[in-house]
Amino acid sequence: MFKPTTIKDIAKALNLSTSTVSRALRGGYEISEETKKIVLEYAEKINFTRNPIALSLKERRSYSIGIIVCEVANVFFSQAIAGIESIAYNKGYHVVISQSHDQYEREVTNIQHLANRSVDGIIISLAAETKDYTHIEKLHEQGLPIVFFDRILESMQTHKVTSNNTQGAFEATEFLISKGCKKIAHLANAPQLSITKQRQIGYEDALKKHGIPVKNEYIKYCEHGGSEKGEVELAVKSLLNLPQKPDAIFVASDRLSMGCLAALKKYNTGADLVIAGFSNSDVVDLLKPSLSCVRQPAFEMGRIATEMLINLIESKYPVEEFETKMLNTTFQINE
Template sequence: MEIATIKDIAKALNLSTSTVSRALRGSYEINPETKRIVLECAEKLNYRPNPIALSLKENRSRAIGVVVPEIDNPFFSQAINGIESIAYNRGYHVVIFQSHESYDREVVNIQHLASRRVDGVLISLSGQTTHVEHLKELHSKGMPIVFFDRFSDEIHTHKVVADNYQGAFDGTEHLIKSGKKYIAHLAASPTLSITRERISGYRAALEKYGIPYNEDFVKYCNFSIEDMEKIIDELLSQPILPDAIFTVSDRLAMACLKILKQRNIRIPEDMALMGFSNLKVAELLSPSFTSVIQPALEMGQRAAELLLDIVEKKSKNPVYQTVKLPTELIIRDSTKTVAD
């Protein structure tokens, strides 16, 4: 049982393919009676237009590509959820790519996307990515690109980000107000925009409360488990021990919590702990985990909307915007003051 095409209908009804095509799309210049017959036949044969043929003709694929560092990461899976929901409603399909935080794989992914002729690209850069020539080239050839979360300033397009500065500021301020003075900041890759923004927020809060900035309290982690452990241990063997750690990713938060527990460091008495996190289980951790929450789902939705607006819009010169979504500080036990 093969899939019916417009030719099969034409043959069955002894009509031309042009007539069948027009009848199916309800063209005014087709006899209503003919239309009826064609539609009936199409129904009987379970005809479905071949999207590949349409793609070839219209030079569009009705698919968007999404490049994320890792699907299996709560932030990104929530974002993809949002992307998929918007794309679905607007008749687009979502093709997924993972960079696994590798620059090389990101480049390969972009090449695949380009040759795949997707209609647009949503991307959150890998932690290793320091230059974006691969994206620049694609963008200069007219491929709509929208960044979410991790962007590059070198490409002029829509960006959807969390308010990382404010989030880090709020989190740090909360720690300060809880009486903490030696606040460590466990950052992600220094090449990422989010890292820089969060450190800015962190420093601004310190400054506001007259706390000196200590370079040794800021550590950059890549994403391997071993390195994270080493770096966290490093932090814990400083001459001046921090009394709070602000981690800026789910993986860092988890690793940090685990190591502190192993070292029998009491949280929050000896060490307050908070994260930039999208873990749904944050409140169930021991102790429950104070977090700056990013609106991951909404970020995915907004990014997808902006992308599809470009894809579908005639305007050659869209006004590119950077959408900054507010974060939310949720205070739980891991930063409770002893007095509480």
């Protein structure tokens, strides 16, 4: 049976007290540099790592961070997780990842599970189905540090990281207009999500700037974020069946973009439409019809969210001032 080396074992081997070894490993100023060197060299030699369970019991911290995203397979979220991990591991924190699959009930279960596992804090991007935020608000009120990224809860007083969704949507829609399109539809995520509102504003602002009327029948919401089978296809089909069929579609997320292109291929009408949307996937370069896309700085968003969360976790005083950081998007033309 595996039995990890303890501080007591090191103390016995080096003929030192356990408190001296513990302080040396922590880098305590009261221990001489020579003793620190002896302890650290021996610890490295035997591949010693401090027991995280014992450490968490002593310091009342688990040195772990919970992450909740809708889908790890989504390129945007996998890039954001890479950014989260790049900071977390360097700061001595482990990362526990869970997926909501854009389902409210799964999000509730995941956040409760993470809290029960005594994570020190949570980074979350809201599920498309979530309209009741009690499960998050209660934990926040109890003192659990929470940071939002991408799909944020604007009403909660905490740190948030997002991208300039309105500007990104404006640029994508204006690109479609520059291609001569006048009947531009908008395939949107769940209406209550922060990103949905921000991206719709950008879409409508671009239409208004160029004197094109905003038509409600051209805006289709996907309440489940495209996670339910056939949801995106049904929305695209309803657009294609309109008396005035769109000549372009602005799509508001990665998953919706893929679903939209699949539906257009099925109905063999893709060649007639110009498509632009949010996507961080490199696969879009190979797609037909082509998809010009708004790219978000996902890695940077994850990195900043983690720095914000660790600052909350490690603050010796209650934090009362919070920041919402907005990062710029870029627009990639694929023709």
